[in-house]
Amino acid sequence: MTEVIDTATAMGRPIRRKEDARLLHGQTNWTDNIQLPGTLHMAILRSPMAHARITNLDVSGALKMPNVVAAFGAAELGELNGSVPCVWPVTDDIVMPAFPALAVDKVRHVGDCIAVVLATDAVHAADALEAIQVDYEPLPAVVSMESAISEGSAFVHDDKGTNTCYVYNLGGGYDEAAAKADVIVKRRFINQRLIPAFMEPRCVVAAPMGMSDEITIWTSTQIPHVLRVLLALVTGIPENNLRVVAPDVGGGFGGKLQCYREEILVTQLARKLGRPVKWTETRSEDMVATHHGRDQIQDIEIAAxxxxxxxxxxVTLLANMGAYLQIITPGVPLLGMFMYPGIYKMDAYDFKCTGVFTNTTPTDAYRGAGRPESTYAIERIVDELAAELGMEPMELRKKNWIKHEEFPFTTVAGLTYDTGNYEAATARALELFDYDGLRAEQAERRASGDPVQLGIGISTFTEMCGLAPSRTLGALKYVAGGWEHCTIRLLPTGKVELVTGTSPHGQGHETAWSQIASSILGVPVEDIEVIHSDTGRSPYGMDTYGSRSLAVGGQAIKKAADRLVEKARVIAAHQLECSVEDIEFVNGSFRVKGDPEKAQPLGAVAFEAFTGHNLPPGVEPTLSAEATVDPEDFSYPHGTHLAAMEVDTETGKVKLRKYVCVDDVGVQVNPMIVEGQVHGGLAQGIAQALYEGVIYDEDGNLKTASLADYLLPSAMDLPSFITDTTVTPSTTHPLGTKGVGEAGAIASTPAIMNGIVDALRPLGVNDVTMPAAPMTVWRAIQAAKAGGAA
Amino acid sequence: MHISVSVDGTLYEADVEPRTLLVHWLREGIGKVGTVVGCDTSNCGACTVLLDGRSVKSCSVLAVQADGSSVTTIQGLSDGNEWHPVQTAFKECHGLQCGYCTPGMVMSTVDLLSENPNPTEAEIREGLEGNLCRCTGYHNIVKSVAYAAELMGGSTK
Structure with a gap:
């Protein structure tokens, strides 16, 4: 075992980020900053219709426009028109339609790609789109899921003869459990469609490099490694001739976990034209062409x-796939499937999910991916059950949750939660929130008939994160693994290169990974360079999504660092002329036990390994170690979130007055980054509850197709948060860490909505649809007055 | 059309199409790629720069409108080794994650504090309403602005 050094330990400290200097001085390398000589700029003609047959497409007009070098429709592109891949065929009989990068004969959602123009600058490329002739024969748009699966609906994919993508079942035994129940509560929740809306629009640059057969692709992605494999498979370009680089990436939230048609097109066209090709999306393109998230109709029934x-x-779900399947579209609801029972003990669980095609933008992962949907359903229905039983909602939770002494606990959904302490997190949250005080105020307002009512929203959640044990992924028919890689190289000057397979886009890996390595190697954080997101420099990795980077990648860092120390120990023992067993490693230095004066710093060992002048027999020069780790299990962060909601019963206006959360993400590498991740997650989860929601009209036009129409919250729309943590180390992770990237987004949405419903329950309201805009809340109040509640 | 604009202390002479937006000229015309584009509806504020000392969204200004003016971008706020107090405060308070909104957020903050050196939390939130961030939930951005005010000699109420 490697000793973890106790002085200058970097683990657990709120070290300010290495990344910030360049980000704060504008010295960044966004993909759109890349300007290669001879670049052709691609512009895309997108479908203005949700569903139509293309009866005529003529791109020749574009070729007559100034500065235009080439133009392609599907016919002109021919075999280079690759199909967007889906790597998660969840059932044996799943319906998997073709998804050509450029639409062939038919368009199936507003924003579908029809043709591309390449010009010497982006402005002329965009201008030339106007000169492309297209004739459409409009077809009936299939917009709502329920109509899509009803008799007589038009088909999104005629050749498939159905709009049902798949039906997935899990569990059983609910009916027997329900037969013994005194109370059964049923609700239908709509988990509305959202848009990831990362701040950096997507951009791709592909260039044949000239010195070899290699094509380099710079792209604003979360998954350079996965993308390289997929682009090789889709384009037929040998994988060893593809280098994928994710430069500075401005947010992702799952939206850049994809192999996008634009990435395929840019790669293919760079190859065909033999010169760099670049595409940068406009925000309006992003809204229709970047995959969307959520969009489930949830019929939930609980028996008690x-x-x-x-x-x-x-749990009976309809899950909207959109018009096509993208990378893990069908699997997203299954990431939530295991988590509907949440933190509660129960005897039976039935799950059924029907994936449905519609003429809308494809859906896929968005922060939490399946788990926000499941957490919303369970935490909302538990509050409804409490109301039905006349119980205090926190008391009902306490009565049913897994007690800390009961871990490890295998849930009714079949997962084994290794550890947790819901009691501790809840106790701390109640204290910070002044729960009793706010309940008293609520009672006063109710008694006085205050037009502004106070509601208290609870969400006691857990999630599974750290994707994922490869064997589990295999059992779920996901075609890839869930491991992560790290290589650590000690350079002759004592500096360290840490090569990771994770691919950060705001999470601060350069800082946090340095902290982990520093704590093991005893090398200062600033002497460690984290190399990432470039398949040329970091050949192995599974990238960043699903709160996996620390939960899985962190394990690889620890293992590689431990191995490096063991390799160096052998050299140090040789130099110190003693046996390996007599060497201890303290604060970055190898010392002879009992004689601390005889010591060899790690840096000196590295130089020795570089010169090779005096190495022990059988030891090769250079000093590096690598590790590829497949996680033993998921990790299960949890927490208690509380929201105080003021609801004006006369106008429907809602105000988030106070938000408290206590999360348990296990051991923390950098608590400052952890807190920041929680804040950002909270904002996105609260925004689902209060502000955001995709709207399609009945013809499948996206009505929320710009940031002027889709309400991303500003600083005015959110309060400051009160956050704290408890620490229950993960027992399946060598560092005791869990994951934190999605926690806030998963937990906060039901807390907010439970608070709004709690405020209005005396009026007879027992659900409010999201987002809870004033008009929606006001209508719920009016419907309850009219006796229309569920 | 011919324009003459001082950007981060350097005088540039250029010919631009009348329709060219200031942000596109900054990025593609003179390589000031520290300033970024986040939307096409003037909602996000990522492209905020100072035009004659006041913050503007450079996507809603034509390059020709900047003729004869002085522009400060994130790249000209301080030289490479020195840090403007607003930059220091954002780092110290973890007011950025992916960093894409950061150039605009920082430039808006500089303007906000020049107008109101002692902003309350409510005034900070109102002052940054035109700048969207998807990573931080604004919590630490608000703290950063308050701390910047402190560093610059003001004190937040």
């Missing part, structure tokens, strides 16, 4: 005894 013991849960 009159004392409040939960017996069973039944």
């Amino acid at each position: 005894t009159s004392e409040g013991k939960m017996l069973g849960l039944k």
Whole structure:
């Protein structure tokens, strides 16, 4: 075992980020900053219709426009028109339609790609789109999921003869459990469609490099490694001739976890034309062409005894795939499938999900990917059950949650939660929130008939993160693994290169990974360079999504660092002329046990390994170590989130007055970064509850197609948050860490909505649809007055 | 059309198409790629620069409108080794994650504090309403602005 040094330990400290200097001085390398000589700029003609047959497409007009070098429709592109891949065929009989990068004969959603123009500058490329002739024969647009699967609906994919993509079942036994129940509560929740809306629009540059057969692709992606494999498979370009680089990437939230048609087109056209090709999306393109998230209709049923013991849960989902399947579109609801029972003990669980095609933008992962949907459903229905039983909602939770002494606990969904302490997190949250005080104020406002009512929203959540044990992914028919890689090289000057397979886009890996390595190697954080996001420099990796980077990548860092120390120990022992067993490693230095004066710093060992002048027999020059780690299990962060909601019962206006959360993400590498991740997640989860929601009209036109129409919250729309943590180390992770990237987004949405419903429950309201805009809330109040509640 | 604009202390003479937006000229005309584009509806504020000392969204100004003016971008706020107090405060308070909104956020903050050196939290939130961030939930951005005010000799109320 490697000793973890105790002085200058970097782990657990809120070290300010290495990344910030360049980001704060504008010395960044966004993909759109890349300007290669001879670049052709690509502009895309997109479908203005949700569903139509293309009866005529003529790109020749564009070729007569100034500065235009080439133009392609599907016919002109021919075999280079690759199909966007889906790597998660969730069932044996899943319907998997073709998804050509440029639409062939038919368009299936507003924003579908029809043709491209390449010009010497972006402005002339965009101008030339006007000169392309297209004739459309409009077809009936299939917009809502329920109409899509009803008799007589038009088909999104005629050749498939159905709009059902798949049906997935898990569990069983709910009916028997329900038969024993005193109370059964049923609700239909709409988990509305959202847009990731990362701040940096997508951009791709592909260039044949000239010195070899290599094509380099710079792209604003979360997954350079996965993308390289997929682009090789889609384009037929040998994988060893592809280098994928994700330069500075401005946010992703799952939206850049993709192999996009634009990435395929730019790669193919650079190859065909033999010169650099670049495409940068406009925000309006992003809204229709970047995959969307969520979009489920959830029929939830919970059965319990009159004392409040939960017996069973039944979940029936319609999940909107959109018009095509992208990288993990069908699998997203299954990432939530295991988490509907949440933190609660019960006897039975039935799950059924139907994936549905519609003439809308494809859906895929968005921060939390399946788990926000499941957490919303369970935490909302638990509040409804409490109301039905006349129980205090926190008391109902306490009665049913897994107690800390019961871990490890295998849930009714079949997952084994290794550890947790819901009692501790809840106790701390109640204290910070002044729960009793706010309940008292609520009672006063109710008694006085205050037009502004106060509601308290609770969300006691857990999630599974750290994707993922490869064997589990295989069992779920996901075609790739879930491991992560790290190589650590000690350079002759004592500096360290840490090569990771994770691919950060705001998470601060350069800082946090240095902290982990520093704490093991005893090398200062600033002497460690983290190399990432470039398949040329970091050949192995599975990238960043699903709160996996620390939970999985962190394990690889630890293992590689431990191995490096063991290799160096052998050299140090040789130099110190003693046996390996007599060497201890303290604060970055190898010392002879009992004689600390005889010591060899790690840097000196590195130089020795470089010169090779005096190495022990059988030891090769250079000093590096690598590790590829497949996680033993998922990790299960949890927490208690509380929201105080003021609701004006006369106008429907909602105000988030106070938000408290206590999360348990296990051991923290950098608490400052952890807190920042929680804040950002909260903002996105709260925004789902209060502000954001995609709207399509009945013809499939996206009505929320710009940031003027889709309400991303500003600083005015959110409060400051009160956050804290408890620390229950993960027992399946060698560092005791869990994951934090998605926690806030998963937990906060039901807290907000439970608070709004709690405020209005005396008025007879028992659900409010999201986003809870004033008009929606006001209508819920009016419907309840008219006796229309569920 | 011919324009003459001082950007980060250097005088540039250029011919631009009348329709060219200031942000595109900054990025593509003179390589000031520290200033970025985040939307096409003037909602996000990522492209905010100072035009004659006041913050503007450079996507809503034509390059020709900047003729004869002085522009300061994130790249001219301080030289490479020195840090403007607003930059220091954003680092110290973890007011950025991916960093894409940061150039605009920092430039808006500089303007906000020049107008109101002692802003309350509510005034900070209102002052930054035109700048969107998707990473931080604004919590630490608000703290950064308050701390910047402190560093610059003001004190937040």
